[in-house]
Each structure stands twice: as structure tokens, then as C-alpha cells.
Amino acid sequence: xxxxxxxxxxxxxxxxxxxxxxxxxxxxxxxxxxxxxxxxxxxxxxxxxxxxxxxxxxxxxxxxxxxxxxxxxxxxxxxxxxxxxxxxxxxxxxxxxxxxxxxxxxxxxxxxxxxxxxxxxxxxxxxxxxxxxxxxxxxxxxxxxxxxxxxxxxxxxxxxxxxxxxxxxxxxxxxxxxxxxxxxxxxxxxxxxxxxxxxxxxxxxxxxxxxxxxxxxxxxxxxxxxxxxxxxxxxxxxxxxxxxxxxxxxxxxxxxxxxxxxxxxxxxxxxxxxxxxxxxxxxxxxxxxxxxxxxxxxxxxxxxxxxxxxxxxxxxxxxxxxxxxxxxxxxxxxxxxxxxxxxxxxxxxxxxxxxxxxxxxxxxxxxxxxxxxxxxxxxxxxxxxxxxxxxxxxxxxxxxxxxxxxxxxxxxxx
Numbered sequence: 001x002x003x004x005x006x007x008x009x010x011x012x013x014x015x016x017x018x019x020x021x022x023x024x025x026x027x028x029x030x031x032x033x034x035x036x037x038x039x040x041x042x043x044x045x046x047x048x049x050x051x052x053x054x055x056x057x058x059x060x061x062x063x064x065x066x067x068x069x070x071x072x073x074x075x076x077x078x079x080x081x082x083x084x085x086x087x088x089x090x091x092x093x094x095x096x097x098x099x100x101x102x103x104x105x106x107x108x109x110x111x112x113x114x115x116x117x118x119x120x121x122x123x124x125x126x127x128x129x130x131x132x133x134x135x136x137x138x139x140x141x142x143x144x145x146x147x148x149x150x151x152x153x154x155x156x157x158x159x160x161x162x163x164x165x166x167x168x169x170x171x172x173x174x175x176x177x178x179x180x181x182x183x184x185x186x187x188x189x190x191x192x193x194x195x196x197x198x199x200x201x202x203x204x205x206x207x208x209x210x211x212x213x214x215x216x217x218x219x220x221x222x223x224x225x226x227x228x229x230x231x232x233x234x235x236x237x238x239x240x241x242x243x244x245x246x247x248x249x250x251x252x253x254x255x256x257x258x259x260x261x262x263x264x265x266x267x268x269x270x271x272x273x274x275x276x277x278x279x280x281x282x283x284x285x286x287x288x289x290x291x292x293x294x295x296x297x298x299x300x301x302x303x304x305x306x307x308x309x310x311x312x313x314x315x316x317x318x319x320x321x322x323x324x325x326x327x328x329x330x331x332x333x334x335x336x337x338x339x340x341x342x343x344x345x346x347x348x349x350x351x352x353x354x355x356x357x358x359x360x361x362x363x364x365x366x367x368x369x370x371x372x373x374x375x376x377x378x379x380x381x382x383x384x385x386x387x388x389x390x391x392x393x394x395x396x397x398x399x400x401x402x403x404x405x406x407x408x409x410x411x412x413x414x
Contacts, residue, residue: 003028005061008036026068028056038064040071044080051081098183100143100174101127101136107177116243116273118319123170130155130167140178145188152196161197168193205333206340209348212236213399215336218329227299228317228325230292231307235322235338237289237393239345239363242323242338244281247272247316248306255293258285258386262364271315281364284386286393345392352391358384 003022011020013034020028029037038053053059053067071081104127112120134151135143148171155164171189178184207215219229235245244262249272253260260283266272275281285293296306309315322338342363349359358381 003061008056008061011036022061022065024068024072026053026064038067040068040081042071042075042081044075044082049080049082051085098140099137100140101132103140103178103183104131104136104170104174107174110177111173114278117268117271118243118273123166126163126167127170130163131171140175140184143188145192148189149192149195152192156196164196165198168196205336206343206347207336209344209395209399212344212396213402215329216396216400218331222325222329224325224328227296227307228321230296230299231317232322232325232338234289234292234296236341236344236396237286237292238283238389239342240281240283241342241364243273243319244275246307246319246321247274249304250297250300250306251304253285253293255285255290258287258290259283260285270313275364279364282380282382283362284382284389286390288393288397289389348395349388349392354388355381355384357381358388361385362388 003020007020008028011028011030013030013032015032017029017031019039020030022028024040025042026038026040029039031037036056038056038059040051040053042049042051051071053064053071056064059067074081074084105124108120108124108127112123115123131151134154135147138147152164152168155167168189172187175184175187175189179187219232222229231245235242238245238260240262247266248260248262249266252262262281262283263274264278264280265274293306300306300308303314305314305316307317307321309317323333326336326338327333346359346363350356361381362385
């Protein structure tokens with residue numbers, strides 16, 4: 001006689017396990033400890049086997065009979081239900097291990113090795129905020145284009161087109177990694193850039209060269225530490241990236257030769273970042289820059305960093321120190337940032353006739369045109385750059401002295 005819910009509930013444990021049969025080989029196994037387990041005995045390839053169908057009451061009588069029917073269908077199709085169940089468990093485990101988030105973190109672990117700490121942290125944080133909550137727990141092969149588009153549109157709705165561009169690019173890179181490692185066969189993010197807004201690059205806030213006289217007046221008057229004032233002056237003179245300056249170390253400088261060699265990499269364990277493009281960069285130093293370095297040497301207390309963090313631990317000043325000083329000078333974020341002096345210098349130098357490729361080399365830009373880059377990679381233009389950097393420093397001196405703005409020396413456009 002088939003089982004009923006009442007009979008199952010009334011079944012009491014005994015000193016030994018016993019079976020309550022239902023139908024077609026299924027039964028309820030009642031254990032001495034009180035647990036009640038659904039089991040199905042069958043034969044496959046001449047061997048007797050038992051399939052576990054769940055635990056009562058988690059799996060009720062109707063659900064157990066449904067699972068039995070599915071197992072009998074598999075048998076009729078020549079499939080071993082126990083083997084199929086094990087394979088399903090294995091596939092579920094593989095899917096969990098190859099969830100989008102798991103694969104993304106594996107990609108990031110390799111990707112971040114060639115990036116600055118700030119860039120790497122920003123990338124994983126963007127994924128944690130905008131991607132993982134939506135598709136992170138899904139098998140990477142199960143993510144559909146519409147799901148990616150939906151999360152991209154949530155970013156788009158916030159007006160953050162720069163973040164939108166970055167998130168879309170990261171998802172694409174993750175799928176390229178997955179395909180290369182046999183974890184996916186296609187990229188569902190491909191082509192989605194056509195369905196969302198295009199990011200328009202915003203120019204960094206920067207002063208015009210004509211604004212620099214007032215800038216230096218404010219710099220002299222502001223109540224900040226002398227080393228930070230010197231850092232700002234050095235930043236204007238060299239127009240390197242702020243991170244390249246704040247992490248500078250004394251062994252990188254040959255003051256007698258007037259040369260600063262910024263390394264491709266620095267000690268990341270101390271929060272020191274090297275060149276953005278991961279290539280060594282030479283900065284010719286003007287006489288004025290050398291004078292600042294000599295003064296700065298007296299402030300650094302014999303430490304290897306030009307701008308050590310006052311909290312010690314061998315770390316440099318924070319990446320917000322220079323911008324905070326600019327705010328103390330009365331400048332708003334939309335007026336100027338530490339990175340903006342690169343644009344200030346570039347605009348002035350172009351107007352004064354210096355060649356774009358010489359300026360680009362001084363800015364440590366990577367040539368975007370591949371053919372030209374292949375031939376120009378080793379060209380340093382050192383003579384022109386050294387003359388240009390000295391002329392720029394003399395120009396800034398004239399501004400500070402309030403003199404009529406002089407023209408740069410004539411430039412050879414060879």
C-alpha cells in the first residue's frame with residue numbers, strides 16, 4: 001500500500017533502521033536517531049543500486065514521487081540516475097568555482113601586477129560596486145548580454161559615463177581572460193558599447209600660463225609646510241604626474257648632471273608608484289629645479305624619499321596632499337589640480353613653438369600611432385628637451401618677478 005503523509009508522520013524510530021515502502025522501489029528509511037530518508041532501489045547494468053531522493057520533511061511525499069518519476073525516466077533512457085546526480089553536483093561545483101566573480105578576481109590578480117596600486121584598487125572596487133551584486137554569483141557561461149546591459153544602464157543612469165566606460169571595458173577583459181583559459185566560449189559584453197552612452201573625455205582643470213604669476217603669489221603667502229611648497233614648485237617646473245613626484249627618491253637624481261631618472265617601478269609595499277606607462281623616464285632638470293632640490297634635501301632628514309609622510313613607516317605623502325594645498329591657496333577643484341600643470345605647460349610650450357613630439361616625450365606620453373611609435377620609441381630629443389625645460393623655468397621666473405613676459409629663445413624645428 002502506498003505511503004500517506006499521516007503514516008510518515010506517525011512512524012517512530014526503532015532500535016534498528018527500517019523501511020516504509022511506497023511504490024516502484026521507493027521507500028522511506030527511518031533511522032534510529034529519528035531521521036527519515038527517501039531512497040530508491042533499482043538495477044542498472046545488472047547491478048543493484050540505491051539513489052538518495054532527499055530527507056523528509058525537507059522533501060515531502062509529492063516531491064519524492066516526482067524525483068522518483070524523473071529517475072525512472074532516466075533509467076528508461078539508459079541513464080544511471082546515481083551517476084547523473086553525481087555529474088550534476090560536479091557541474092554545480094564547477095559552476096560555483098567559475099562564477100563571474102571568481103573568474104573576475106582571478107583575472108584581476110594577474111592584471112593588477114602591471115598597474116599602480118591606485119589603478120588596481122579602483123578597478124576591483126568598481127566591479128564590487130557595479131558588477132558583482134548583479135552577476136557575480138552566476139556561472140560565467142550563463143551570463144546573458146541583457147544582464148550586462150541592465151547593470152551598465154544602472155551606471156549610465158547615474159551620469160557616470162567615465163565609470164560606465166571603465167566597467168564595460170573591465171567586463172570585456174574578464175571575458176577575454178575566460179575564453180583564453182577555456183572557461184567561456186563567447187563574450188556577451190561584445191558590442192554593448194553601441195547600446196549605452198559614449199564617454200566624452202573631460203579636460204583636467206588647469207591654469208593658463210598667464211595665471212601663474214598670481215599662483216606663485218598665493219603659494220608664497222599660504223600657510224603650508226615648506227616641503228609641500230617646494231613640491232608644488234617642482235611640479236610646475238617639471239610637469240610630471242603628481243604620483244611620479246610624491247614618490248620620488250633621492251637615488252633617482254643626479255643633481256650634478258641635472259637629471260632625474262624616474263623608474264618604471266618603485267617599491268609598492270611602501271606605496272611607491274613608478275611611471276604610468278611602465279617605462280623609465282628621464283627628466284632634464286633646470287637650474288631652478290636643482291636649487292629647489294638642494295633646499296629640499298635639508299628638509300628630508302636623510303631619508304630616501306623627497307617627500308616622506310610625517311606618519312613615518314617609509315611611505316610618501318598621500319596622493320591628496322598637493323591638491324589639499326591647492327585648496328588652501330584658494331583654488332577650487334574645478335580650477336586646478338596637481339595634474340593640471342601638465343596641461344598648463346603643454347599649452348604654453350605649443351604656443352611658443354616647441355615641437356609636439358618633443359613636448360610629448362617630456363610628458364612621457366606613449367605614442368598612439370603604432371607605426372610612428374615603432375620608429376620613434378628610442379628617440380629622446382634630449383638636447384631640445386633640456387633647452388626647453390630651462391627656457392620654461394626662466395619663463396616662470398620672469399612671471400614671478402612681474403616682468404614683461406619674455407618670448408622663449410627661437411626653436412629649431414628640425
